[in-house]
Amino acid sequence: MISEMVVGSSDAIASVRTMIRFSINAMASVLITGPSGCGKEVVANAIHRASKRADGPFIAINSGAIPTELIESELFGHEGGSFTGASGRHIGLFEQAEGGTLFLDEVGEMPLSLQVKLLRVIEERAIRRVGGKKQIPVNVRIIAATNRDLQKQIAAGDFREDLFYRLCVIPICIPSLAERPEDVAALAEHFLNQSEDHGARPTISDEAVARLARYSWPGNVRELRNVIERATIFFPGQTIGREEAELLLTERSVGSMHAEMTDLDDIAQDNSGDSPVRFTDGFSLQSHLQDEERRLMIEALVECGGVIAKAARLVDLQRTTFVEKMRRHGITRDDRQAA
Ligand SMILES: Nc1ncnc2c1ncn2[C@@H]1O[C@H](COP(=O)(O)OP(=O)(O)OP(=O)(O)O)[C@@H](O)[C@H]1O
Ligand SMILES: [Mg+2]
Numbered sequence: 001m002i003s004e005m006v007v008g009s010s011d012a013i014a015s016v017r018t019m020i021r022f023s024i025n026a027m028a029s030v031l032i033t034g035p036s037g038c039g040k041e042v043v044a045n046a047i048h049r050a051s052k053r054a055d056g057p058f059i060a061i062n063s064g065a066i067p068t069e070l071i072e073s074e075l076f077g078h079e080g081g082s083f084t085g086a087s088g089r090h091i092g093l094f095e096q097a098e099g100g101t102l103f104l105d106e107v108g109e110m111p112l113s114l115q116v117k118l119l120r121v122i123e124e125r126a127i128r129r130v131g132g133k134k135q136i137p138v139n140v141r142i143i144a145a146t147n148r149d150l151q152k153q154i155a156a157g158d159f160r161e162d163l164f165y166r167l168c169v170i171p172i173c174i175p176s177l178a179e180r181p182e183d184v185a186a187l188a189e190h191f192l193n194q195s196e197d198h199g200a201r202p203t204i205s206d207e208a209v210a211r212l213a214r215y216s217w218p219g220n221v222r223e224l225r226n227v228i229e230r231a232t233i234f235f236p237g238q239t240i241g242r243e244e245a246e247l248l249l250t251e252r253s254v255g256s257m258h259a260e261m262t263d264l265d266d267i268a269q270d271n272s273g274d275s276p277v278r279f280t281d282g283f284s285l286q287s288h289l290q291d292e293e294r295r296l297m298i299e300a301l302v303e304c305g306g307v308i309a310k311a312a313r314l315v316d317l318q319r320t321t322f323v324e325k326m327r328r329h330g331i332t333r334d335d336r337q338a339a
Pocket of ligand 1: 005006007008034035036037038039040041042043147190221222225
């Protein structure tokens with residue numbers, strides 16, 4: 001099962017799978033390191049799905065993509081009337097991940113002030129909502145990931161050493177694809193099997209595999225996935241030889257544009273799967289929708305660099321309506337500037 005999720009025949013991937021097996025039923029935090037596109041989220045997901053927590057939610061947050069002022073309330077939630085001026089209560093991701101796994105992606109980008117708070121939460125296994133008084137116990141497994149060198153960041157004073165040791169109880173290091181060319185064949189096969197139209201599935205010759213294995217893969221597995229996806233479009237039902245492989249690699253500038261599109265597809269797919277929503281006691285559709293509205297508005301603001309008019313257009317609201325909702329959700333001027 002783990003080998004179906006984390007594909008590869010290299011020694012490096014074999015030890016990644018071993019580490020996953022060690023870690024599945026531990027509570028200890030896992031730190032996954034490796035360059036962009038090498039499969040960090042794949043590994044985090046595999047740990048969750050192979051663990052006893054598989055029926056619980058898997059919630060991912062990208063610490064680099066959320067404005068500093070908002071991460072705390074995103075993670076820990078906030079009480080109505082807290083410093084953000086919010087009128088309603090917001091349940092944070094820690095509470096939403098109850099009984100499951102919280103994936104802290106790009107943890108190296110987390111601001112120092114929040115690193116202190118995260119460390120305390122891990123040690124106390126309890127959170128406090130922003131503006132709240134009581135400690136709320138949480139049962140959440142933390143998996144963190146980064147493509148940065150945290151040791152260097154520690155030396156530079158940008159990452160707390162104590163948090164590093166807390167997160168890195170189980171370290172999993174994924175090398176770049178160029179360092180494990182043996183995996184190219186299995187991964188290519190894996191992505192071909194995933195293509196929707198099986199009739200159009202091309203066959204990859206040994207020469208083509210050898211050519212792909214020699215390529216440097218700056219975008220790692222994500223780039224290979226895109227090359228294979230394009231192979232199914234360019235050469236449906238055909239055999240890909242050495243020349244075709246060459247063509248797929250030289251056309252790769254188109255491929256990297258495609259890579260971004262596929263990432264969005266990834267997100268859409270992830271979201272269309274098992275919903276992390278739990279209908280626990282006290283669940284209210286109304287307040288859930290409110291939270292969702294708030295989250296999407298912040299996302300729109302972030303995407304538009306904080307320009308309200310643009311963000312309003314993005315979500316198809318009148319500017320005035322958007323501003324009114326910002327006020328109601330306690331999305332403040334500071335938030336917007338940070339965005
Ligand atoms: N070992 C693997 N087996 C199967 N699929 C993989 C593997 N490694 C990566 N992939 C695929 O490659 C793509 C990129 O993987 P993933 O998103 O996990 O990378 P990442 O390390 O989190 O990248 P980033 O640092 O950019 O967030 C995904 O489509 C994923 O399914
Ligand atoms: Mg990732």
